[in-house]
Amino acid sequence: MSTSNISQILVRNSELLSAKTPLFINLMADGFIENYLLDNPNAKISCHNTNFFDYEAIKNKYNSQINTSFNSEYKTALEHDLVIINFPKSKDELAFTFAMIAPYLSDNAKVILVGEKKGGIQSSPKLTENFLQGCQKVDAARHCLIFAGIVNAENLNKNFNIEDWFKTYQININNISLTIASLPGVFSQKKLDVGTALLLDNLPQSMQGKVLDFGCGAGVISCFIGKKFESTQLDLLDVSALAITSAQRTLALNNLSGNVFASNSLSNVAGKYQHIVSNPPFHQGTKTSYQASEDFLRGIKSHIIPRGDITIVANSFLQYLPIMHEHIGTTKRLISKQGFNIYHCKK
Structure with a gap:
């Protein structure tokens, strides 16, 4: 599998992504995860995918090294200090994703949004203003953008109910x-x-x-x-x-x-x-x-x-x-x- 543009831009920003309990949402098994494991051998990595193809690829390749899940709702006993989200096609899905992961984030967790320019990621600061502090662009390459922010602990609603969505x-x-x-x-x-x-x-x-x-x-x-x-x-x-x-x-x-x-x-x-x-x-x-x-x-x-x-x-x-x-x-x-x-x- 060739390395996607999204994985390439993440790899080139690896110094921003060090964490103890990172959560990767809807990433692919095409290079980034492998590089992350090399740079962060002690990290307890979780990968959540709503796409069955990507879930199976990650599970088959890294099953003994990371936690994998395929479901409409994410649940864990961990508290994550970093989340990397592959920017979804739907703004409503982004809001759903933030609400879903909120119960499992530390108060100062870093959130990284990555996606192709044509996919609407430029609107990240506006879309995340009630969830993140200081969301701003940190890189642009390979027709992709990366935005980063810190969880706004005061607005963090940890009561997620999928029925509401x-x-x-x-x-x-x-x-x-x-x-x-x-x-x-x-x-x-x-x-x-x-x-x-x-x-x-x-x-x-x-x-x-x-x-x-x-x-x-x-x-x-x-x-x-x-x-x-x-x-x-x-x-x-x-x-x-x-x-x-x-x-x-x-x-x-x-x-x-x-x-x-x-x-x-x-x-x-x-x-x-x-x-x-x-x-x-x-x-x-x-x-x-x-x-x-x-x-x-x-x-x-x-x-x-x-x-x-x-x-x-x-x-x-x-x-x-x-x-x-x-x-x-x-x-x-x-x-x-x-x-x-x-x-x-x-x-």
Whole structure:
């Protein structure tokens, strides 16, 4: 794995990062952690990731040396004197992250924010003014920025309750009403997105048996299917711990059951399905990344039973049709509307 720009700028500022009990949030296993271990051999390092891919990579590489966690909520018995946060794609997710870690920070803990310039990190001083003292830029390199500040102990609220962070909204499609619950940072957190709405209007007319919802987000697609086709059994996967918790909550709010699990593309998919449905993601954090979705399309055929089918929605500019033709079978474009295409293939 090549070293990311974020890891490179952190390495070049290693003198700022010495600590006894550092916490790294959503960093990658691509160089920085290894360098930090060399410079701080006695540090008790914790890594918390909400992305399953990064969590597995760190756990597999450093399991005996550091504490790792993958969850929507961070909990520990430690008190951290340093936190390094990979700046998230959502401002709400940043606020959520600060609130989540507050119970586990020492009064004078240093907080480092690192991220790409185009990801919105320039607004760090304003976004953190109620949480940090003296948040300021300390370096710019590799198209990235680092901001540093000290925890404002007077404003440190150590009573975190994840229930306070769910956003809920109602949707009604084809006379099916659903309540959607979503945590910050989850796709389409506050309203139904256009692509998913189009997909729900173009599902197979009849569905039964096992259904896999790939990249489930808050669970909208599965819950709609579960309400409309009561004989289905729902499996939902996502790479995001925040999405998994949101989907579990959405299922419960709609009196539905389903198996929700983490997977890096198809890494944890073992079964075969009658129906595959997806609004495949093409972002990793603030970056555009097609790898997981293309791997999904290239590998999904072995998980579709005979006469089973796959239905996906994709932005019109994404070249998924030839991949589906080659790796799954003859694929139809059912509709092209509002910048999205619906593709369907029957095995």
